[in-house]
Amino acid sequence: MPEQEVQAQTKTKLLKLSTVFTIVLLIIVCGVSAYFMVTTTKLKNQIEAEEGVIAGLRSQINNKSAVEINARNLGKKFATLKSILNDRLYYSYLLTDIESRKPTEISVNQFSILNDNKISISGKSPAYPVITTYVNHLLGNNYEPANPTLKGVYKSATLNQVDMTNQGSVSFTMSVEFDPEKLKYAK
Amino acid sequence: MNFIVPLVCIGISGVLGFTIIYPSAVNMPQLQASLNEKTKVSSLLKAKAGVLEKLVDYKSVVDEDLSLVDKLIPSEGNIPYLLNQIDHIARNSGLTVSRLNYGVGNSPKEGKDAGSGAEIITVNLGVTGSYTQLVTFLQETEKSARLLDISNLRFTINETSGAEGNISASCILNSPFMLVNSKASTDDPINLNIADSGFVTIINRVKGFSFYDNLVVEPNTVEATEKPIDELLNDNEAAEQATPSAAPTGL
Numbered sequence: 001m002p003e004q005e006v007q008a009q010t011k012t013k014l015l016k017l018s019t020v021f022t023i024v025l026l027i028i029v030c031g032v033s034a035y036f037m038v039t040t041t042k043l044k045n046q047i048e049a050e051e052g053v054i055a056g057l058r059s060q061i062n063n064k065s066a067v068e069i070n071a072r073n074l075g076k077k078f079a080t081l082k083s084i085l086n087d088r089l090y091y092s093y094l095l096t097d098i099e100s101r102k103p104t105e106i107s108v109n110q111f112s113i114l115n116d117n118k119i120s121i122s123g124k125s126p127a128y129p130v131i132t133t134y135v136n137h138l139l140g141n142n143y144e145p146a147n148p149t150l151k152g153v154y155k156s157a158t159l160n161q162v163d164m165t166n167q168g169s170v171s172f173t174m175s176v177e178f179d180p181e182k183l184k185y186a187k
Numbered sequence: 188m189n190f191i192v193p194l195v196c197i198g199i200s201g202v203l204g205f206t207i208i209y210p211s212a213v214n215m216p217q218l219q220a221s222l223n224e225k226t227k228v229s230s231l232l233k234a235k236a237g238v239l240e241k242l243v244d245y246k247s248v249v250d251e252d253l254s255l256v257d258k259l260i261p262s263e264g265n266i267p268y269l270l271n272q273i274d275h276i277a278r279n280s281g282l283t284v285s286r287l288n289y290g291v292g293n294s295p296k297e298g299k300d301a302g303s304g305a306e307i308i309t310v311n312l313g314v315t316g317s318y319t320q321l322v323t324f325l326q327e328t329e330k331s332a333r334l335l336d337i338s339n340l341r342f343t344i345n346e347t348s349g350a351e352g353n354i355s356a357s358c359i360l361n362s363p364f365m366l367v368n369s370k371a372s373t374d375d376p377i378n379l380n381i382a383d384s385g386f387v388t389i390i391n392r393v394k395g396f397s398f399y400d401n402l403v404v405e406p407n408t409v410e411a412t413e414k415p416i417d418e419l420l421n422d423n424e425a426a427e428q429a430t431p432s433a434a435p436t437g438l
Contacts, residue, residue: 011189015189015190015193018190018193019192019193019196021193022192022193022194022196022197022200023192023196025196025197025200026196026199026200029199029200029203029204029208030203032208033203033204033207033208033211036207036208036211036212036215037207037211039211039215040211040214040215040218043215043218043219043222044218046222047218047221047222047225050222050225050226050228050229051225053229053233054225054228054229054232057229057232057233057235057236058232058373058374060236060239061232061235061236061239061371061373062371062373064239064242064243065371067239067242067243067246067249068239068242068371068377069369069370069371070242070249070250070253071238071239071242071249071377071379072367072369072370072371072377072379073253073367073368073369074249074252074253074256074379075377075378075379076304076365076367076369077253077256077257077259077260077365077367078252078256078379078386078389080260080304080305080363080365081256081259081260081334081389081393082385082389084260084334084336084363085389085392085393088329088336089337090329091325091329091337091340092322092325092326092329095318095321095322095325096322099318107344108344109343109344110341110342110343110344111340111341111342111343112340112341112342113338113339113340113341114339115338115339
């Protein structure tokens with residue numbers, strides 16, 4: 001085959017290939033362009049539709065601004081109320097419970113609820129074992145006359161001072177630590 | 188000349204690429220993000236509109252609840268009424284009021300409520316009476332509609348008194364008040380569900396509290412004095428220490 005004919009055949013083949021390749025490329029590019037056009041148009045339409053919905057909802061909401069203000073006011077006050085009621089310690093139950101656990105022979109002279117969930121109790125007892133009984137009643141989880149919702153309310157009871165110098169009378173000072181969580185749910 | 192078709196195809200592809208594909212590819216994430224944002228706002232507003240719709244249907248309930256909560260945490264201190272109420276509760280419980288001082292601010296205990304915007308009226312109350320009367324007073328304050336939170340409770344048994352009326356007690360009562368002046372904010376959600384069981388439970392609970400709205404303001408048993416909060420707290424401790432030495436009397 002002459003050299004020139006080989007070159008001509010190669011050129012024709014190259015032309016054919018490049019034509020097919022570029023047409024395929026063009027088809028792909030057209031397809032991709034169409035996809036992008038459709039997608040962006042669809043997104044823009046969706047955005048416009050959402051904007052319309054948002055404008056409608058805002059107008060609807062603005063028309064009810066008086067109700068909204070009342071609801072917000074109620075919401076704020078209710079949140080504060082809830083926090084106060086949930087954190088509230090019911091000392092009336094504590095006093096009643098402490099009294100129910102106290103042996104009748106013991107007389108309390110001073111009672112203070114301190115800031116660190118502690119109670120300071122000073123009193124007098126005819127004998128030392130009665131004070132021990134009082135401590136046991138305070139720490140006893142199954143002490144019957146006590147308020148069952150306050151089971152375990154007293155975490156510790158420490159005798160700080162015991163004075164046995166007076167005959168027939170023992171003075172004492174006791175520090176009782178209580179669980180504030182139990183007092184919040186006392187009934 | 189024979190390459191005209193490939194050249195035209197490449198040219199058209201290039202034009203399409205630069206005019207459509209590239210700008211669209213660049214814009215598409217932004218459009219998608221914008222759509223996501225709008226959808227989010229739209230669903231938030233839909234939810235809010237739904238909540239508002241419900242609140243409009245139950246407007247009378249909302250107004251009633253707001254009025255109720257306003258009685259528990261009033262917008263103003265209204266100190267004379269508060270002091271009168273405390274004096275009234277104490278007297279009704281059988282106690283005799285010996286001290287009634289007050290201050291406005293945030294006591295250390297209520298520091299946590301400072302963020303809520305609530306202010307606290309702190310009342311230092313001194314009373315005398317019996318143990319039972321003191322417990323009754325505590326029970327009444329615990330169910331008082333105008334919130335009264337008790338702290339720093341102390342009492343001593345007076346040596347000279349008889350079995351009844353022998354207790355000298357002092358306590359700190361904290362009563363919050365809070366001015367709320369909300370504004371309508373279209374895009375912010377309303378975090379209030381009046382049908383929520385927690386909300387209903389608390390509202391029903393406070394409906395059972397004692398209201399002293401119609402209390403006729405009478406002169407208090409003792410003259411009330413305004414003092415700084417710290418001084419009130421110190422007074423409470425000092426009052427206990429100043430009490431005459433205790434005698435062995437039954438509670």
